[in-house]
Every structure is written in structure tokens, then in C-alpha cells.
Amino acid sequence: MQEVKTYIQSLFSAKGIEIKPNRLNQFEEFVALEDSLAAVKHIFENQNSLMNKWKLKNRISDILSLQIVIPNGTIGKNYSGHIDFEKLNLSDLIFEQFEGLEEIGLYFNKTNDCIEGIPSLSGDLKFTLLFKVNGEDENEELNKKVIQLIVNPDPKSLWKDIPSDPTDQFWKEDDVSISDKIGEKNIVISSKRGRSHKNVGSFRDDDFAYAHFTKTGWSIVAVSDGAGSYSLSRVGSQIACNAVIDFFENHADSEKSKEFEDKIISYNETGEQSILKEIEVLAKQNLYRATVFVHNKIKADAEETFNTHPELFNNPKAKSYLDYYHATFIFALFKKYEFGYVILTFGVGDCPIAVMNIEQTETTLLNWLDVGEFGGGTRFITQSDIFHSTEHPMATRFNFTIVQDFSYLFLMTDGIYDPKFVVEANLEKSEKWLEFMEDLKGKNEDHVAVEFNPENTQIADQLSNWMDFWSQGNHDDRTLAIVY
Amino acid sequence: MRRLPVYFLLDTSGSMNGEPIQALNNALSGMINTLRSDAQASESLWISVITFDREVNEISPLTELPSFQLAEIVCPRSGPTNTGKALELLFDKVKNEVKIGSPTQKGDWRPLLFIFTDGKPSDPQLYSEMIPKIKSLNFGSIVGCAAGSLADHSKLQELAETVVHLDTADSSTLKQFFKWVSDTIEQGNKSMGTVDTVSLPAPPSEVHLVI
Numbered sequence: 001m002q003e004v005k006t007y008i009q010s011l012f013s014a015k016g017i018e019i020k021p022n023r024l025n026q027f028e029e030f031v032a033l034e035d036s037l038a039a040v041k042h043i044f045e046n047q048n049s050l051m052n053k054w055k056l057k058n059r060i061s062d063i064l065s066l067q068i069v070i071p072n073g074t075i076g077k078n079y080s081g082h083i084d085f086e087k088l089n090l091s092d093l094i095f096e097q098f099e100g101l102e103e104i105g106l107y108f109n110k111t112n113d114c115i116e117g118i119p120s121l122s123g124d125l126k127f128t129l130l131f132k133v134n135g136e137d138e139n140e141e142l143n144k145k146v147i148q149l150i151v152n153p154d155p156k157s158l159w160k161d162i163p164s165d166p167t168d169q170f171w172k173e174d175d176v177s178i179s180d181k182i183g184e185k186n187i188v189i190s191s192k193r194g195r196s197h198k199n200v201g202s203f204r205d206d207d208f209a210y211a212h213f214t215k216t217g218w219s220i221v222a223v224s225d226g227a228g229s230y231s232l233s234r235v236g237s238q239i240a241c242n243a244v245i246d247f248f249e250n251h252a253d254s255e256k257s258k259e260f261e262d263k264i265i266s267y268n269e270t271g272e273q274s275i276l277k278e279i280e281v282l283a284k285q286n287l288y289r290a291t292v293f294v295h296n297k298i299k300a301d302a303e304e305t306f307n308t309h310p311e312l313f314n315n316p317k318a319k320s321y322l323d324y325y326h327a328t329f330i331f332a333l334f335k336k337y338e339f340g341y342v343i344l345t346f347g348v349g350d351c352p353i354a355v356m357n358i359e360q361t362e363t364t365l366l367n368w369l370d371v372g373e374f375g376g377g378t379r380f381i382t383q384s385d386i387f388h389s390t391e392h393p394m395a396t397r398f399n400f401t402i403v404q405d406f407s408y409l410f411l412m413t414d415g416i417y418d419p420k421f422v423v424e425a426n427l428e429k430s431e432k433w434l435e436f437m438e439d440l441k442g443k444n445e446d447h448v449a450v451e452f453n454p455e456n457t458q459i460a461d462q463l464s465n466w467m468d469f470w471s472q473g474n475h476d477d478r479t480l481a482i483v484y
Numbered sequence: 485m486r487r488l489p490v491y492f493l494l495d496t497s498g499s500m501n502g503e504p505i506q507a508l509n510n511a512l513s514g515m516i517n518t519l520r521s522d523a524q525a526s527e528s529l530w531i532s533v534i535t536f537d538r539e540v541n542e543i544s545p546l547t548e549l550p551s552f553q554l555a556e557i558v559c560p561r562s563g564p565t566n567t568g569k570a571l572e573l574l575f576d577k578v579k580n581e582v583k584i585g586s587p588t589q590k591g592d593w594r595p596l597l598f599i600f601t602d603g604k605p606s607d608p609q610l611y612s613e614m615i616p617k618i619k620s621l622n623f624g625s626i627v628g629c630a631a632g633s634l635a636d637h638s639k640l641q642e643l644a645e646t647v648v649h650l651d652t653a654d655s656s657t658l659k660q661f662f663k664w665v666s667d668t669i670e671q672g673n674k675s676m677g678t679v680d681t682v683s684l685p686a687p688p689s690e691v692h693l694v695i
Contacts, residue, residue, distance in 0.1 A: 072551050124517060150520075152550040158523035199523055371585050374594045374622065418486075424587040473485035473527045 004040045005031045052135060059133050060143050063093065068129075070115065072150040075122040075157075079106060081115045081149075092134040096142050100127035104149070115149075122153040156470065162201030164193070169309075170235050172203050177464035179457075182212045183219045184336055185409075186454050187483050190463040194415055195475035196228070205234045205327075206413050206477035209241035213249060216257070218335045220248055221481050225351060225413040227326035227380060228476070231315065232305070236298055236325030240381055243297040244331050247290045256286060268339055280400040283344050287333075287398045291346055291381065298325050298382055322382050329381035330367060330411055334483070340404040346397055348386055350378045352417055352427050355401070356408040356437070363433035366399045369424055378414075408437070408452075408484050415478035419471035440482075444469060452484050488593040489530045489546060489582050490669055493570050495601035497537040498562035499634065504602065504653035505559050511658035513554050518666045525549055525670060528593070532577065536570035538563040546581045565603045568610030571618055571643075578621050594624035598665055599644065601629070602653055604636035615643050627668065629661060649692045661687075 008031055012019060019027050030036060068088065070081035085093060098108045098115075104127065105120035129145040164174055177190040193204035205226030212219045222241040226233025260282045267275040299322055306313055306321040313321055328349020334341050345353045347367030356363040370379040370392070379386055387394050410433075417427070420439070426432040442449030446469065450462040467478050494508065512533075519525040532546040535557055543555045578595060585591025597618075605611040618626070628644030630637040631653040640647045648664075650657050664687050 069553060072553065074550060150553070152520060152526065155523065155526045158521060158526055160523075196524060371587075372591065374585060374591045374624075418590075423590055471485075473487075475524065475527070 001032070004037055007040055007043070008036070056133055056135055059092070063090065063131070063133070064143070064145055066090075068145075068147050070147065070149060072152060073119045074152045075119050075154050077118065079115070079117060079119055083113050083115065085113060094132040094134060094136075096130040096132060098127055098129055099144075104151070119151040122151045125149045125151055155472065159195050159199050159475075161198045164197070164201055164203045168203070170203070170232065172207070172234050172238065174198075174204055175464065176208075177460040177467075179460040179463075180210070182210060182221070182483060183217065183334075185219070185483050187221065187481065188450070188452075188459045188463050189221075189479070189481040190460065190467050191479040192464070192467050192477065194477040197477065199475075203234045204477050205237060206415065206479040207234070207237035207241045207327075208411075208479055208481055209245050210481065211245045211249065216261075216335070218248065218333055219483075220245055220331060220333045221409070221411055221483060222329070222331035223351060223411045223413060223479050223481055224330070224381070225328045225349065225415070225477065225479070227328075227378075230318070230324050230326045231312065232302075232324040233326050235301070235305075236327035236380075236382055237329075239298045239301055239325070240294050240327050240329045241331075243294040244290055244329075246297075247293045248333070251293060252286065253289070256282065260286065264337060264342070268337060276402075283342075283400050284395060284398040287344055287346050288394065290331075291329075291348075291394075291397075292387070294329065295381055295384065295387070298322070298327075301325075322384075326380040326382045328370075328378055328413075332366070332409060332411060334409065340402050341406060343399075343401045343403065343406075343409070345399040345401075348379050348381050348397060350414045350417070351412060352410070352421075354410045354427065354433060355403060355406045356410075356433060357403065358405040358407050360407045360434070360437070361430065363430045364401070365427045366401060367397065369427075371424055406483075408482055411481040413477060413479040415474070415476035416467075416480045418476065419469070419474040440466060452482075486528060486590055486593050487530045487548070487583070488525075488528045488669070489532065489578075489595040491546075491574060491578065491595060491597045492531070492533045493567075493574060493597065493599040494533065494535045494557060495537070495565055495567070495603065496535040496557060496559035497565040497603055497606075498560055499602055499632075500559045500653070501561050503655075504631070505557060507653055507655040507658045508600075509554075509557050510655060511662040512557070514659055515662035515666045516549075516552065516554055518663065519549060519669065522666070522670055525666075529669065532581070533557075534570060534573060534577070535559075536566055538566060540566060540570045540573045542573065542577065546577070564606035565601065566607050566610075567599075567601065567605035567639075568607035568612075568614055571611065571614035575614065575617050575621070582621075594622055596669065597623050597626045597644075599626070599628050599640065600631065601640065602631045602635050604634075604639050608639075611639070612642070618643060625668070627665070631658075631661075648687055651692075 066088065068083060070083065073079040085091060101107055101115065104125055106115050106117035109116050126146050126148055129147055130142040132142060164171060174193040179188040187210055189208050189210065191206050191208050197204060205228060208223045210221040222244045224237035224240040226237040260279065263275055263279045263282065267279060302321045302325050313324060318324055328351055330347040330351045330353050332353050333344040343355060345366040347353060348370060350369045350371050352369060353366040354363050355366060372378060420436055421427050421432060440450045448466045450459060450466050467480065519529060526549055529549040530546050531549060531552050533544040535541050535543055537560055543557065582595050583589055583592045626644040628640030628647040629650065630640055630647065631650040637647050637649055650661055
């Protein structure tokens with residue numbers, strides 16, 4: 001009653017209707033009339049309804065402008081994105097349904113408030129949340145809130161496979177795989193163009209070469225990786241591999257070689273360690289001459305190409321024409337003697353050489369890798385300063401090893417080492433090499449196996465298939481040579 | 485896996501308020517979308533966004549591209565441009581986030597830095613102090629972008645080896661600029677195998693290279 005009276009008083013006063021003192025009794029009676037009470041009640045109800053409606057409208061606008069962030073998805077991969085209604089302060093939201101999820105291949109799991117499924121579309125996608133807010137009339141239309149969902153494309157589908165231009169002056173076959181006899185051992189090598197090159201139709205930068213010299217009994221395998229950012233590095237890697245074979249076949253100092261072989265014979269007879277030391281020195285001197293030969297061979301070729309095709313040398317970052325031929329370089333020479341195998345190696349850059357013992361229990365890394373603080377911080381055979389570096393003396397790049405026999409001798413570029421061994425330290429671990437062997441023998445995602453059997457005529461194709469393994473972020477050329 | 489970390493330092497001082505900040509948001513999100521469909525970027529790119537006005541904010545911490553979500557960039561109505569303070573935060577972030585190669589850890593690719601401003605540093609002393617520190621971080625490339633007539637590119641040149649100038653910070657110019665940025669990032673992805681700085685693609689006509 002008092003409420004009604006106060007309301008009418010303030011209404012009248014707001015509208016300038018005066019209640020004179022002598023009419024107060026009459027006003028009391030007026031307020032108490034049933035009609036008056038009903039009218040005021042009606043007004044109150046309308047007021048409340050107005051206020052509530054406004055509050056609801058405000059609340060809905062708040063919800064519509066609220067940013068609901070859900071994780072990005074990837075096409076074809078299981079997705080689960082939780083919408084935490086409570087945390088988003090949406091406990092007054094009455095969920096009706098999501099529209100447009102099905103088209104993306106997703107659904108809403110009410111039991112855990114998660115959007116789940118496997119996205120079948122990619123891009124900047126949108127779906128709609130249909131909802132009501134507590135207090136809204138049943139007959140009101142549903143509110144619609146658009147939510148953004150980013151679905152990444154399948155990284156594999158983004159890569160193109162554009163063949164390289166076979167008419168290019170320095171064209172190189174995109175993929176090469178080969179198997180052969182090498183001395184008493186067998187060899188299989190595969191060298192394949194990386195995704196980053198396929199994607200733009202550029203050339204394979206990796207290269208390899210091998211030979212067995214029947215005259216001397218020595219075998220050699222060389223692998224090289226041309227620096228991706230230099231236009232003629234694929235030529236550099238090619239020259240490097242071929243030149244080292246040319247050196248040992250045609251240019252090695254025959255007197256020194258004879259001295260070397262004589263010493264080996266006397267070591268074989270006497271078993272004296274001091275002779276072994278001399279052998280090692282002779283071996284390294286010979287290897288040194290080989291690397292100088294390779295360096296000079298690339299230099300001569302670079303100079304010639306520079307003179308005949310100066311237009312190819314247009315990289316402002318290059319300091320000399322030799323830079324265009326930047327290539328890492330590893331090679332291994334081996335020969336069977338009565339006491340076992342002598343293995344000589346050289347390495348510049350980030351490509352490992354390793355030998356596994358005959359029992360297949362131990363693997364020894366035969367070179368150290370030039371790995372910079374940042375990706376790409378490697379060294380090349382084309383850099384003359386590697387020959388007189390005090391920080392990394394040239395002598396330490398050579399290795400002389402004697403093993404009774406070996407099961408596998410590996411040479412690989414970083415295209416294999418990066419995805420399979422990841423870091424340098426793993427190359428020192430025998431168990432990692434055993435895992436690597438298991439992988440080669442079929443313990444991998446695609447169950448692609450290489451059968452290491454001298455009778456296996458398919459081994460080159462098998463290795464070539466194995467080389468196609470998928471590894472995120474590793475799109476470099478891949479070269480792997482295995483002597484077995 | 486080696487990552488390519490890319491840092492964006494964006495000026496959100498008062499003068500960017502209004503159309504320029506809108507244009508910046510649109511251009512950035514366009515750039516991210518372009519990169520999402522780039523094969524190499526989708527696998528190795530990591531992005532960090534830091535804004536600076538009176539305050540310095542890391543609005544998107546270093547995140548791999550597939551999971552990256554661009555937060556909306558807002559700016560105050562007025563206030564100073566604390567570029568030096570932004571470099572200070574950047575220095576700490578890069579020191580902590582970018583992985584250096586070691587026998588037991590795969591090193592990242594050398595990071596890239598893009599710094600975008602429409603004015604000049606309000607904290608010039610700190611800015612000058614930070615320059616040698618930032619340079620010591622071994623960025624693959626530092627690209628400065630001066631937008632509008634009030635932007636001071638001489639200050640940017642002290643920091644960045646490449647400085648570009650945009651006449652205006654309108655929508656189409658910024659779009660062109662960030663298209664070029666994404667080309668540069670893709671280039672950064674390709675420049676693998678050397679210790680040299682990343683070579684940049686030629687900028688579009690709306691973007692003037694300051695030499």
C-alpha cells in the first residue's frame with residue numbers, strides 16, 4: 001500500500017500535479033481504490049519487464065562480442081577444442097546447438113564441452129553457436145554467435161613436385177639410386193632431391209661417387225652436399241666427388257703409395273706400433289694432397305665458368321667465384337689386408353661417416369662435424385681457410401682406422417642425419433645406429449625395408465623407397481651410401 | 485627440427501590510432517594466412533609479436549605457425565614510442581627462446597626481425613644502448629619499416645641493415661608491405677646452408693628501399 005502511494009505521489013510530482021493539503025484524505029482514498037492498485041501493479045510489471053529486457057539485450061551483446069578462442073586444427077588430424085563455458089563466464093548461457101560444424105567434419109561433444117572430430121576442410125573457417133540466455137522468452141529467436149576456427153592445410157599437400165629443367169647447362173638427375181660390388185663388399189647408394197627443391201623445380205645439390213681400383217685393391221666412396229643458397233653448388237658437389245676418385249686413380253704419388261704399402265707389409269709381419277704411427281702419417285699426407293687436389297679442381301672449374309659465363313655470377317653476397325660452388329665433402333677409402341680393413345676418411349661440413357663392427361654391436365663415428373651455433377653454420381671444401389685453420393686444424397679432419405672387418409660403412413648427407421639422428425651427440429651412440437639399422441630394415445611408419453643381401457638385385461630401389469620417409473621440417477636433399 | 489624464429493616489433497603509439505592500426509591488423513592477418521599455405525613456412529616458422537607504445541607488450545609469444553593465433557592489436561589514443569624499451573624485451577626474448585646449436589641440441593635457423601614504426605624513439609638513449617646488443621644476437625636479417633611522413637628512417641638504419649619507407653600506413657600499402665615480408669620469410673626459409681645474411685626479394689613499388 002505504502003509503495004503504491006509513494007509511486008503515485010512521485011508520479012504526480014514529476015508531472016506537476018499538486019496534492020493540496022486539504023485534499024490529503026481524498027488522496028488516501030484514491031490510492032486505496034482497487035482500480036488504482038491494479039493500475040500501479042500493472043505499471044510495475046511493465047517497468048520490470050522493460051528493465052529485464054534491456055538487461056537481457058545487454059547480456060546477449062556482451063556474449064556476442066566476447067572472444068571465444070579455440071585451438072587451431074589441422075586437416076585430417078584428430079581435433080579436440082574445449083569450450084570452457086564457466087571460465088568464459090557463460091554459465092547463464094543456454095546452449096542450443098552449433099551450426100556449421102558438420103560441414104567441417106566436427107561435432108560438439110556435450111559431455112565434455114569439446115568440439116571434436118577430424119577436420120575435412122582447411123582455412124579460416126567459421127561456425128555458429130545458437131544459444132539463449134537465462135530469462136529469455138521461449139518464443140524468442142535463438143541468438144547466433146560466430147566462432148572462428150583456423151584449420152591448417154596438410155603440410156604434405158602444400159609441397160609441389162616440379163621436375164628440374166633438363167636443358168639447363170648444369171642439369172643433374174633429380175634422383176639416382178645404384179647398387180654394385182665394391183671390392184669384396186657391396187655398395188648401395190641413393191641420392192634424392194629434397195622437397196624444398198621439388199617445390200620450386202630446382203636441382204639436387206647433393207652428389208656422390210664411388211670406385212674400386214683393382215690395381216691397388218683400394219675402394220673409395222665420396223659424398224658431397226652443395227650449399228643450398230649458392231647457384232652452382234650442385235656443380236661443386238659433383239666435381240668434388242669425381243675429383244677425389246680421379247686423384248686416387250690418376251694423380252696419387254706412386255712412390256708415396258708404394259712406401260705406404262711397404263710399411264703396411266712390414267707392420268703385418270712385425271705388428272710394431274711405431275710402424276703403424278708412420279703409416280698413419282703417410283696416409284694423412286696422402287689424404288691431404290687429395291683434398292688440395294679437389295679444392296683446386298673446383299677452383300679451376302669455377303674460374304673457367306666465370307670466364308665463359310660471367311652472367312651466372314650475380315650473387316651480391318658472394319665474395320669470390322669459388323663461393324658459388326660451396327659444398328661440404330666427405331669420403332672414405334678402405335682396403336682389405338690380412339690383418340683387417342684399413343679405413344681412411346676425410347670430412348668437412350656436417351655429413352657423418354661411421355662404421356659398424358661385424359657383430360653389429362658397436363658403431364664408430366669416423367669424423368667430426370662442422371656444426372654452427374645456428375642452422376647452416378657449416379664449412380665447405382671450397383673454403384681455402386679450412387686448410388690453415390688453427391681453431392679446427394686440417395689434420396683433425398683425417399682419420400685412420402683399422403678394423404678386423406665391418407658389417408656396414410655409412411656415409412650420408414645432413415638430409416639423412418638431421419631427421420634420423422637430430423643432434424651430433426647421437427652419432428656417438430651405438431644404440432642410435434642400431435635403431436637406424438632397424439629403421440632401414442623396415443621398423444618405420446611406412447614399413448619400407450631394405451634387405452641387405454648381396455643377392456638382392458632390388459636393393460637400390462628398396463633404398464630409394466626408404467629415402468622417401470616423411471619428416472616434418474626436414475626437406476633437404478638426401479644422400480645415403482652404405483657399404484655392406 | 486630446426487625452427488625459423490621471426491620476431492615482429494610493432495609500433496602502437498598514439499599516432500597509429502584509427503585507420504593505421506586497423507590496416508596493420510588486416511595486413512598482418514593476411515600475411516599469416518599467406519604463410520599458412522607456404523610449404524616451408526608451415527613446417528618451420530615460429531612467430532612472435534611484440535607491440536610498443538608507452539608500454540611494451542608481448543601480444544603473441546613465440547609460437548609455431550600452425551598453432552599461431554593473432555591477437556588483435558590495439559593502441560592508445562596518445563603517448564610516447566618506447567622503441568628502446570621494446571628492444572630491451574626483444575633482447576631477453578631472443579636470448580631465451582632461440583636455440584643455439586650444440587652437440588646435444590639442434591640449433592634454430594638464424595632468427596629474423598621486422599620492426600615497424602611510424603615515428604621515432606621517445607627513449608633515444610636506451611634505443612642507442614640496445615642497438616649493439618640486438619646486433620650481437622646474430623639475426624639472419626633485420627628489416628626496418630618506416631611508415632608515413634613522420635617516421636624517422638635514419639634511426640632505423642642504425643639498427644636494421646634493410647630499411648624500407650612506406651608513404652602512408654593505409655590498408656593497401658601495408659598489405660603490399662606484409663606480402664613482401666612474407667616473401668622475405670620464405671626467402672629466409674630457403675637460405676639454408678650458409679652463414680651469410682638472408683638475401684631479400686625486391687620490394688614492391690609501394691615500398692621504397694632506403695639506401
